[in-house]
Amino acid sequence: MLGTLYIVATPIGNLADITQRAIQTLKDVDIIAAEDTRHTHKLLQHYGINTKTTSYHEHNEQQRSEELLARLREGNDVAIVSDAGTPGINDPAFRLVRLALDNNIPVVPVPGPSAFLAALVASGLPTDEFFFAGFLPSRSGARRTRLNELRSIASTLIFYEAPHRLRDALEDALEVLGPRQAVVARELTKIHEEFRRGKLNELAEYYSNEQNVRGEIVLIIDRSRDEDKSSAAVTNTELQRLVARLEDEGLDHRAALKKAARELGMSRDEAYRRLTVARRQ
Numbered sequence: 001m002l003g004t005l006y007i008v009a010t011p012i013g014n015l016a017d018i019t020q021r022a023i024q025t026l027k028d029v030d031i032i033a034a035e036d037t038r039h040t041h042k043l044l045q046h047y048g049i050n051t052k053t054t055s056y057h058e059h060n061e062q063q064r065s066e067e068l069l070a071r072l073r074e075g076n077d078v079a080i081v082s083d084a085g086t087p088g089i090n091d092p093a094f095r096l097v098r099l100a101l102d103n104n105i106p107v108v109p110v111p112g113p114s115a116f117l118a119a120l121v122a123s124g125l126p127t128d129e130f131f132f133a134g135f136l137p138s139r140s141g142a143r144r145t146r147l148n149e150l151r152s153i154a155s156t157l158i159f160y161e162a163p164h165r166l167r168d169a170l171e172d173a174l175e176v177l178g179p180r181q182a183v184v185a186r187e188l189t190k191i192h193e194e195f196r197r198g199k200l201n202e203l204a205e206y207y208s209n210e211q212n213v214r215g216e217i218v219l220i221i222d223r224s225r226d227e228d229k230s231s232a233a234v235t236n237t238e239l240q241r242l243v244a245r246l247e248d249e250g251l252d253h254r255a256a257l258k259k260a261a262r263e264l265g266m267s268r269d270e271a272y273r274r275l276t277v278a279r280r281q
């Protein structure tokens with residue numbers, strides 16, 4: 001008799017966000033594989049769950065998957081949990097799921113919270129089609145390349161983002177995608193839950209003035225829309241005048257171009273192209 005592997009979702013902040021079935025499953029299984037056992041113990045303690053735990057994280061995933069597979073083959077039921085939300089969504093689980101399936105072990109989901117879904121449904125952006133892209137690369141060049149790859153996708157785009165990278169990510173998104181509607185969802189289900197909505201240029205401006213962005217963040221960006229092309233209504237002469245005025249105020253050309261682009265709701269690339277055209281005219 002083979003054991004069963006349960007993929008159990010746990011809260012993303014508010015301890016009450018756990019299903020009855022998740023609690024029962026965590027009580028019933030022989031072992032819980034947890035991303036961080038100390039973190040998970042707090043949850044288990046809160047719900048009076050005494051099941052044994054073992055660590056399962058990105059650094060021991062391969063070896064621990066083999067060990068857990070051996071347990072499953074002996075008939076033990078195993079639950080996998082991550083620090084928050086649904087295992088497998090930007091958290092370890094995939095390798096064990098694959099290994100279990102390759103060995104005919106039943107894999108059963110016990111669904112519950114996931115940060116991207118909570119953020120999406122309250123974002124006010126279309127939910128009919130979305131593209132979950134996980135974390136963007138941390139370096140600007142790679143991040144822009146990735147955003148460029150996603151640029152033509154006609155779906156709401158969803159990202160996980162670290163607070164200290166939010167400002168740069170918004171700048172790059174504005175540059176590559178233009179002034180699309182977007183939402184920063186922070187600290188979901190926690191005391192300081194916050195949704196900040198606006199165009200990418202407005203959010204980039206807001207967060208460029210925020211010194212200490214904290215907490216966990218989901219960034220959601222609208223698909224490309226025709227009304228975003230409103231920057232087309234701005235004439236090249238207006239752009240040229242604004243850049244000249246900002247230079248008069250003391251900004252160097254690069255900074256003036258960047259600021260003018262932001263104020264007029266266009267990407268820096270577009271501003272640069274238009275300025276080149278205006279100079280030839």
Ligand code: SAM
Nearest residue numbers: 012085086089090114115160161187188216217
């Ligand atoms: N498995 C998790 C899930 O299902 O959402 C995601 C794990 S991933 C390593 C962690 C990232 O999820 C955080 O950096 C943040 O971007 C997002 N996240 C997790 N909890 C969140 C919360 N309460 N509010 C906003 N974002 C959250």
